[in-house]
Amino acid sequence: xxxxxxxxxxxxxDAHYNLAVEEYLTDTVQEGQCILYLWQNRHTVVIGRNQxxxxxxxxxxxxxxxxxxxxxxxxxxxVYHDMGNLNFTFSMPSVDYDLAKQQxxxxxxxxxxxxxxxxxxxxxxxxxxxxxxGNSFYSHAGKSFHNxxxxxxxxxxxxxxxxxxxxLKLEAKGVDSVRSHVVNLSELAPDITIAKMSEAMVxxxxxxxxxxxxxxxxxxxxxxxIERRRARFASYEWVYGRNAEFPLSMEERxxxxxxxxxxxxxxxxxxxxxxxxxxxxxxxxxxxxxxxCGSRLDTNALCERxxxxxxxxxxxxxxxxxxxxxxx
Numbered sequence: 001x002x003x004x005x006x007x008x009x010x011x012x013x014d015a016h017y018n019l020a021v022e023e024y025l026t027d028t029v030q031e032g033q034c035i036l037y038l039w040q041n042r043h044t045v046v047i048g049r050n051q052x053x054x055x056x057x058x059x060x061x062x063x064x065x066x067x068x069x070x071x072x073x074x075x076x077x078x079v080y081h082d083m084g085n086l087n088f089t090f091s092m093p094s095v096d097y098d099l100a101k102q103q104x105x106x107x108x109x110x111x112x113x114x115x116x117x118x119x120x121x122x123x124x125x126x127x128x129x130x131x132x133x134g135n136s137f138y139s140h141a142g143k144s145f146h147n148x149x150x151x152x153x154x155x156x157x158x159x160x161x162x163x164x165x166x167x168l169k170l171e172a173k174g175v176d177s178v179r180s181h182v183v184n185l186s187e188l189a190p191d192i193t194i195a196k197m198s199e200a201m202v203x204x205x206x207x208x209x210x211x212x213x214x215x216x217x218x219x220x221x222x223x224x225x226i227e228r229r230r231a232r233f234a235s236y237e238w239v240y241g242r243n244a245e246f247p248l249s250m251e252e253r254x255x256x257x258x259x260x261x262x263x264x265x266x267x268x269x270x271x272x273x274x275x276x277x278x279x280x281x282x283x284x285x286x287x288x289x290x291x292x293c294g295s296r297l298d299t300n301a302l303c304e305r306x307x308x309x310x311x312x313x314x315x316x317x318x319x320x321x322x323x324x325x326x327x328x
Contacts, residue, residue: 002096003032005209007202008216013042015070015081020229023073024221026091026138026145034096035216036105036205037089038198041081044068045162048076048136050285052260052276053240055164062162071239074147075257075282076123076136078163084153084184086194088201090146097144099137101208106133106150108204113196114189123148123280130183137280152194153186248297250326254318256280261322263292270295270302284311288319299323 008025012018018039025035043066045057053059056078057069081087090102103119110117110127117133120126125133125148135148159182185192206213232238248263257279264272273292275285291305303320306312312319 001032002034002092002209003211004030004034005205005211005213006033006035006216007038007205007213008035008218009038009198010218013040013083014230015041015044015046015068016234017226017230018087019046019070019072019233020226021221022089022091022145022147023229024226025089026143027141029091029093029143031093032096034090034092034209036201036213037091038201039087039089040083040085040194041068041070041087042083043158044070044081045078046070046072046081047078048278049073049138049282050075050275050277050279051078052274055260055276058162058164067162069239070233071241072136072147073140073282074136074138074145075278075280076134077278079134079149080154080159080163081149082155082158083194084151084155084186086150086152086197086201088148088150092144094139094142094144097139097146099146102146103135105201105204105208106148108208109197109200110185112200112204113185113192115185115192127183127185127188131181132183132185135280136282138282150197151182151184152192152197153184156182156184248326250322252318252322254315256315256318259315259319259322261292261319263297265297268297270297279315281311281314284309284315288312299326 010018018041022037025037029035045062045067047053047056049072053069059069103125106125107117115127117125117127123135124131132151133148135146138145202213248265251260257277260276262274263270270292273289275289277285287309291309295301295305302323306319307316
């Protein structure tokens, strides 16, 4: 049961540092606590934990223009962050995780600023039918977080320039519909600012959870531990991952997200695999990749490996169908 509300608003614009703080706050949150963390990244593309960096962002162009590419712990798709975007994270013990309640904080904060918002599906929050907040989720070792974006006055031109949505997404929705689906809150209420939204989020956090919010001070953080985590988030291995050649590839857009599976095969055995997905659940991709490695290149054998992964259970039927359609 949540009985202690804490907030931390950072002035750091360093994406890798901010992601390290997010992980640190989540790992150190105590029983009965819920932490609201508000943060901003300057000129950054953040990709989901299981995404292929080269498929999601025009990496060379972005780097040449001074951009930072970062990979978060949670699932979901790629997003562009600038100083017109406010990021939020709710961190708490997993037993107290309540997505509907957490999203209600965002809806209430918008209402305080004169914008009527609504929750759409599992991971989007809309105003007048247009998306201004996308959410993603992460759980590990009994702790969980729910994070997302709040578009206040983001540069939509740069968002379109640097993000490279998959061909499957474009075919499913159409380029125009993807563009028109997103809105800045300042378009709906011109006096909304980052500062006003930050203050409203803290007030709404207090109202929804029914308690006083106590501010956290960075002076209490383990700075060496956060820097160690920052170095990991900034490493090439974390951001870009492996870049091996995979001759056998399959890709599909499903109701729960897009997925790409790539297999490297030698003498009828899968010697390596890659799994990319923007599904909200970030936990199944790595164990699925590990399970596929070593399997015979046989549909039944591969499906047995898929079905052996516990976190893959909600997706196993779709993935096995994809495998069968390859006529291996």
